[in-house]
Amino acid sequence: MSTPSYMHRPLREACMVVILGGGPAGRIASIRLASAGKDVTLVEYGTIGGQCLHYGCMPVCALNDVARFLQTAGTYRTLGITDSVSEINFPALLREMQQVQKTITSVLDRETRDAGVRILYGNEGRFDGKQVVVGNEALPAEAVILATGSRPNVPDIPGIESPGVFTPHTLWHIDHLPKELVIVGGGVMAAEFAYIFSRFGCRVTVLSRSSFLKTVDEHIRKRAIRELAGVAIREQAGLVSVERKGEKLHLTIRDEGNDTILECDAALLAAGLVPRSEMIAGVEKRPNGEVVVDDRMQTNLPGVYACGDVTGPPFLTPVARYQGIVAADNILGKDRRRDYSAVPQAINLGYELAFCSDGSRTAKPLVIPGPAGPGTFWSVPASDTGLAKIMVEADGSISGICSVSPGGGLIAGYMAFLMKHHFSVHDFEDFIEVHPSTDGVYGLAKYASEILRKRKDS
Incomplete structure (x- = not known):
């Protein structure tokens, strides 16, 4: 990683706009503001790109590309067009995927800097109710955007931290494909990972606490279930506890009031996302940590805006970018309101x-x-x-x-x-x-x- 830019200039130098978080919402907002002539500082603890690049959209694309290739190869073999099917080298897949992610990260960093944005890497930033603080230094600003993103939803149940239980943030530490994988969740994230790992050759079980894909169009839901025909989908099934026994995980499942034990090699928690806002103080938040905003993406504090996953669902990258644009335009004096009337x-x-x-x-x-x-x-x-x-x-x-x-x-x-x-x-x-x-x-x-x-x- 390059030397943090805050090592080259005093943090107390006045910044016109400070953005906390370099994911899709914060990055797009920073570029829009800098392109309009604003002095913009973007604070990012890790690397630019956020959930989408490092744990969400891009890794799913990488894994899905390979899963589709394996499925297509199987179709050709069934039709007699080819006489073999490739086998997957999972460690190599993860290794090469991460190299591509690094390339994308460098492109995003360069694109953002070229727009005139100052990026502060390496220190956890926080908002104290008045200003953004990096380390022990405050960054004065006339406007602030809070775009700290989200993290995987990890249910509070006994044994959930056991070895072999993964989230999309830790999945990349798996050193080999599990033979039996249980995916906890009933939404889009669970469906996508179920498809991927079933095509990789894992025996996959999905545990959906309610109906599987319950919020999507009926034809889409039926189609998804058809594509996941090789996956065991258990609806109305809640995870009660996890216990590690030797090389296996024993999951206690509650289904229609009855508890059963499900044995597997690994479990993946794909039960959605929750806002990451513990470093934000002084603004109105809901009990689950969502930062409350109006239709201009402004918080209850004048001049303080929030956008992206930290404001709650739908947790979609294009929506996060759109919210970043709405926040930036209002800082620039344009009266722009968010409109979710048609979100694909x-x-x-x-x-x-x-x-x-x-x-x-x-x-x-x-x-x-x-x-x-x-x-x-x-x-x-x-x-x-x-x-x-x-x-x-x-x-x-x-x-x-x-x-x-x-x-x-x-x-x-x-x-x-x-x-x-x-x-x-x-x-x-x-x-x-x-x-x-x-x-x-x-x-x-x-x-x-x-x-x-x-x-x-x-």
Whole structure:
């Protein structure tokens, strides 16, 4: 790591804006402010990039790429196209993944510095209710952004710290693949890790305290369960205790009032995230540590803003970046309010299971199988080309979409933008697509437009 920049200048030098935390929210806010001419200091204890780069999105992408490769290789072998399937070298995978992460870290650091941001690495910063303090030195500022992120949710149960129990922050210390892996959690994080490790050859069990993927679209949930067909998903099953016995973990599971013992080689806690705000004082926080903000991302203290995971769900990198922009623009004197009316999301399994909805209860669904194209051609024999779905109001406006395909995330992102700007299915009449493509959403929109026009004319 380079020499901390605060070694080259007095900390007491006035800083116009101080940002605590160099994850997606804090970094994007710092670049926006510096690009507008502000004197910006970004305080980061570890390395820039936050949860997304080091423990979340990027590691999941790295592992998922390999898992998909193994699945595709298995499909080719089943069809007789190839006669062998590669085996995974898990330590090598982790080692090479970390090298790529270091490369990305250096790119983000350079990009941030080139924008004019001063970065202070190496010391834990804190906010004392008036200013940011690094070590024993205070950083005077006219505005502060608190972007300290989140950490894995670790349930308070006996034995949870036992060797062999991992979180996404410690998973990279596994020296070999476990034969039996139990994943604790029932949300997106649990689903993605279940897919990855099942494709790596582990026997995976998921413990979901309530219904598995209970908050997502019904078609997305069914599709996820189909992709996880080799995974044992136990719903309404809570983890009561953990005990290490020799080389094995013994998990006590409470299911419908009955306690049973589940034996495994390792357990992964993938039960979501909690805000990391213990170094923040003087601002209003909820009992779970979330920093309370208004729709300008301002806390109860004038000139003090917060953004990203420290403000609570939905714990999505694009939302964190967006919040950082909202906070920065308000510091710059622009009256910008956050708007969560159309937020796209995706679950990365064999395909990208992407979705977006405005919550309408009056829209009607249209669903079709996904078209064959890049990444789905060889799935036709198994009738497994994904799906496309749109939710359409009577006037043609689009209230939701689902895309299960190799490029579902991209499709959902653009469709969410069109939804926010009130595009309707009728606006797709002149749409010309790229072919071949696995996007079935545009075709559904055209079809819906035709149906609505016929109804109007009849």
